[in-house]
Each structure stands twice: as C-alpha cells, then as structure tokens.
Amino acid sequence: xxxxLSFRLFFLCLLCAPSLVFFGQGKASCQEPFAGQAEENSRxxxxxxxxxxxxxxxxxxxxxxxxxxxxxxxxQARLDIELTLPWPxxxxxxxLAYSQVADLLVGxxxxxxxxxxxxxxxxxDAAPIDEEDTVVKLHPDRLNVNWESEKFSATxxxxxxxxxxxxxxxxxxIIAPFSPLALDKEIRPGxxxxxxxxYPHPFSTVTFVAVIPAKARNRSYLLLxxxxxxxxxxxxxxxENRNKPALGFGYAGALKGMGVRAxxxxxxxxxxxxxxxxxxxxxxxSYLFQNNIQVDLEFFFHGDGAGDAENYNLANNDADYQTxxxxxxxxxxxxxxxxxxxxxxxxxxxxxxxxxSMLVSPRLVYSVSDNSEVLAFIDLSLGQSPDRxxxxxxxxxxxxxxxxxxLRLFF
Numbered sequence: 083x084x085x086x087l088s089f090r091l092f093f094l095c096l097l098c099a100p101s102l103v104f105f106g107q108g109k110a111s112c113q114e115p116f117a118g119q120a121e122e123n124s125r126x127x128x129x130x131x132x133x134x135x136x137x138x139x140x141x142x143x144x145x146x147x148x149x150x151x152x153x154x155x156x157x158q159a160r161l162d163i164e165l166t167l168p169w170p171x172x173x174x175x176x177x178l179a180y181s182q183v184a185d186l187l188v189g190x191x192x193x194x195x196x197x198x199x200x201x202x203x204x205x206x207d208a209a210p211i212d213e214e215d216t217v218v219k220l221h222p223d224r225l226n227v228n229w230e231s232e233k234f235s236a237t238x239x240x241x242x243x244x245x246x247x248x249x250x251x252x253x254x255x256i257i258a259p260f261s262p263l264a265l266d267k268e269i270r271p272g273x274x275x276x277x278x279x280x281y282p283h284p285f286s287t288v289t290f291v292a293v294i295p296a297k298a299r300n301r302s303y304l305l306l307x308x309x310x311x312x313x314x315x316x317x318x319x320x321x322e323n324r325n326k327p328a329l330g331f332g333y334a335g336a337l338k339g340m341g342v343r344a345x346x347x348x349x350x351x352x353x354x355x356x357x358x359x360x361x362x363x364x365x366x367x368s369y370l371f372q373n374n375i376q377v378d379l380e381f382f383f384h385g386d387g388a389g390d391a392e393n394y395n396l397a398n399n400d401a402d403y404q405t406x407x408x409x410x411x412x413x414x415x416x417x418x419x420x421x422x423x424x425x426x427x428x429x430x431x432x433x434x435x436x437x438x439s440m441l442v443s444p445r446l447v448y449s450v451s452d453n454s455e456v457l458a459f460i461d462l463s464l465g466q467s468p469d470r471x472x473x474x475x476x477x478x479x480x481x482x483x484x485x486x487x488x489l490r491l492f493f
Contacts, residue, residue: 131164136491137266143484146467151484154189160269162224174231179241181224181272187217202240202274202295223272235279242270243277243291245306245319246345247334250380250414250432251405253347253362254330256323257293257302261406262414263430263443265457265488285310299325319347326352326359341368349386360385362405376418384410391437391466391474408477411435424449432478439465439478453492460485 139156160183167176206225211218226239246252251262257275260267273293280288286309293302304321314335321328327350334343346363366380387410388394394408415431426447433440442462449455465479474480 129166132162134159134161134493136160136489136493138489139265139486140488141484141486143461143482145482146463146480147470152190155187157186159184160223169229174229177228177230179224179226179228179239181222183221183223185217185219185221187219188215190215205296223269225272233281235277235281237275237277240272240274241277243273243275243293244270245304245317245330246332247315247317247343248345248364248366248380249343249368249378249416250366251364251382253345253364253382254317254319254332256304256328256330256347257291259405262432263441265445265459266490304328314342317345323349326350326357339369342366343368362386374420378416380412380414382407382412382414384412387436389436391476394474394477396474396477396480409434409436434465434477437465437476437479439463439476441478441481455490457488457490458485459488 135158137158137160140153141155142151142153144151160181162181163179165178167178169176206222208220209217210220222240224240224242226237226241228235228237230236243257244255245257246254248255251259258271258273260270274295275291275293277292278290282288286307289306289308291302291304291306293300293304295301302321302323304319304323306320307318309316314333317330317332319328319330319332328347329350330345330347332343332345334341336342343366344364346361348359348361350359351357361383362385363383364380366378368376368378370376384405384407386405387407389410396408412435413433416428417430418426418428420426426449428445428447429443430445431440431442440463442464443459444462445457445459447455447457461482461484463478463481463483465476467476467479468474
C-alpha cells in the first residue's frame with residue numbers, strides 16, 4: 083500500500099513539474115516591455131497563452147449483485163498552449179493550439195477504461211505503464227492550426243467539436259456527447275476534424291465540419307446554420323453521421339421568465355441497410371427561483387431505444403450514435419443552490435420513464451480558492467436489480483452505487 087501511495091505521489095509530481103515550469107515561463111512572457119521597446123517589440127511579439135488543470139477522481143462503487151465495494155482513482159494533468167503567429171495580411175490571424183494530457187488510472191478495470199478514442203486519426207497515444215489495475219497514458223487532446231478573419235475561420239487538426247444547446251443531453255451533439263450525469267463537462271474531448279465557419283451576417287453563422295477518424299464508419303460530414311434572432315436562436319443541421327444521413331433542428335429562447343431549449347434530430351436508414359432510421363428529441367426548461375435555486379429539467383425521447391428491459395443494449399457497442407441511453411423516454415434534472423458563498427448543493431438525476439428506474443446523484447461543491455474546488459458526490463441507483471442469471475429488469479437498477487471525491491485545480 084505504501085509503495086502504491088509513493089508511486090502515485092511521485093507520478094503526480096512528475097506530471098505537475100513541467101506544467102509549473104511552463105506556467106512560470108508563460109507568466110514571464112506576458113510582462114509589459116518598457117516604453118522605449120514597446121513599438122519595436124510589437125512587430126515580433128508572439129502572444130502565448132499557457133494554462134491547464136490538475137484533476138483527481140477518487141470513487142468507490144459496487145454493482146447490484148456484488149457484496150463488496152471497489153475503489154478507483156483517476157488522476158489527470160493537462161497543459162494547454164496557444165500561440166498566435168504573425169500574419170502579414172490584414173485582417174486575419176494564425177493560431178496554433180496544443181494540449182497534452184497525462185492520465186493515471188489505478189483500480190480494477192483501469193486498462194479497459196483507458197481505451198483509444200474512436201475519433202482519432204493518427205495513433206498519438208503512449209502508455210508507459212499498461213497493466214490490468216494501473217495505467218499511465220499520455221494523450222494529445224488538442225493539436226490544430228487555425229486561421230480566422232472577420233468573415234471566415236478554418237481549423238484543421240484535433241479540436242473540440244460540439245453542437246446543440248441543451249444542458250442535460252443535446253440531440254444535436256452527435257460527435258462526442260457528454261453523459262447527462264457526468265461530473266466534469268468543462269472541456270470537450272478533441273476529435274480529428276476540419277472545421278470551417280463563415281459569418282455572412284453579425285447574427286448568423288454557417289459551419290462545415292468533417293470528422294475524419296481512422297475508421298470510415300465513424301466519419302461525419304455536417305453543415306450547421308445558426309441564426310441569432312430577437313425571438314431566440316435557431317439551428318439547422320444537415321449532413322451524414324456515421325454512415326447515416328442526419329437532419330436536425332434546434333431552438334433556444336425565453337418564455338415568461340424561463341429559458342426554453344428544444345432540439346430534434348432525424349437519422350435516415352444506414353447506407354449499407356444494416357440499421358433503419360430513428361429520431362431523437364429533447365425539450366428543456368430552465369428557471370431561477372427567487373430563493374436562487376436554479377432548476378434545469380429536460381424531457382428526452384430516444385427513438386433507437388428498446389421498449390422492454392430484456393432488449394436493452396447497455397453496452398451500446400453497435401450503436402451508430404453513441405447515446406448513453408437504452409430505453410426511449412427520460413427526464414433529466416439538474417439543480418443548483420448556494421448554501422454559502424463557498425458551498426454549493428448541486429443534485430442531478432435521470433429517470434427512465436419506461437421502467438421506472440432512476441440514477442440520483444446528490445453533490446456538494448466547495449470552493450477552496452479562486453481556481454480550485456472539491457466536489458463530494460453519491461451515486462444512487464434506484465430500480466429493479468438484475469436477476470441472478472444476469473437478466474436485465476431495469477436500466478438504472480443495473481447501474482453501480484457508490485460515491486467519492488473529485489478535486490479540480492486550474493492554473
């Protein structure tokens with residue numbers, strides 16, 4: 083035990099040391115030149131932004147048919163570097179972005195949880211340690227070049243791609259969606275893609291995205307039109323996602339003091355005829371009460387889900403669109419209330435309306451400083467547990483129970 087603890091501490095120091103060194107250099111590079119050199123240096127200045135984070139997830143959990151809890155620790159250090167290069171033509175700018183992520187996974191099935199992203203084109207990952215219960219993984223999460231002007235922007239390389247506006251689960255977010263009850267939704271994972279944006283009007287945007295991973299089945303070619311109007315924001319999505327034609331619509335606005343967001347997405351039949359089309363839809367309302375309780379409630383329809391628990395695909399390995407749902411009808415709830423200026427109560431829950439099962443996650447977030455916080459959480463699965471022979475009787479009754487602590491530090 084002491085040996086493993088020493089190994090973790092050594093690893094964390096190893097991860098943080100380069101970040102601290104680069105961080106110090108980044109601060110130095112941002113110092114103002116004295117007046118005599120200001121004009122001369124401005125011609126050759128290379129604006130450099132260096133930031134990052136350190137995160138540590140420590141949790142225990144057990145499956146419904148198990149008697150003992152199992153521990154798991156996931157530690158991550160991330161360094162983000164953004165550089166703006168001189169561009170001779172005006173207006174316009176050339177930007178480079180690189181983000182290196184180092185993960186330490188310790189616990190049962192650590193090896194299984196460290197798999198490669200299905201949206202990466204070249205295999206740039208490295209695993210200095212790759213054992214069943216201990217994995218050290220190095221992964222570049224951003225690696226792209228961007229050129230932008232007043233009317234146009236183009237980004238090539240590994241980058242974040244996200245569509246949709248719903249906070250619980252967005253049907254239009256068809257590239258790499260977050261799980262509805264994910265503890266951390268701050269940074270979207272990078273995918274290898276080409277993105278071009280055109281701004282024909284100050285309130286409208288035309289976006290083309292081509293996601294080009296190694297497997298042709300996971301590729302996407304999408305066109306998004308966004309219009310910000312007086313009555314709300316409107317989105318239209320058209321293209322092909324994972325070998326299926328896709329058409330989507332979105333709206334975000336306000337009604338009688340409530341935020342209202344609605345999205346729908348329609349998939350056609352797969353080109354090779356293996357799977358038929360289906361639809362997704364979400365309606366979400368947000369409201370801030372006078373006592374400062376923030377409530378976000380979403381009703382979600384999953385047309386590719388099963389009507390009976392016996393037909394649930396909980397592994398979801400063959401799905402064209404990787405949604406974290408097995409059934410058809412859901413409600414997703416997120417709440418937030420400041421108990422004190424430093425302590426926030428933020429419970430979340432999701433319910434399968436078809437089988438009556440639920441996942442409930444009460445959470446407390448304590449702000450340690452301006453750039454760090456600790457999140458304590460409990461995961462409660464409510465519903466019929468699987469039979470001894472493994473027969474599924476409800477979706478979330480088959481989910482693990484547990485809890486833990488999540489530490490986040492930004493620099």
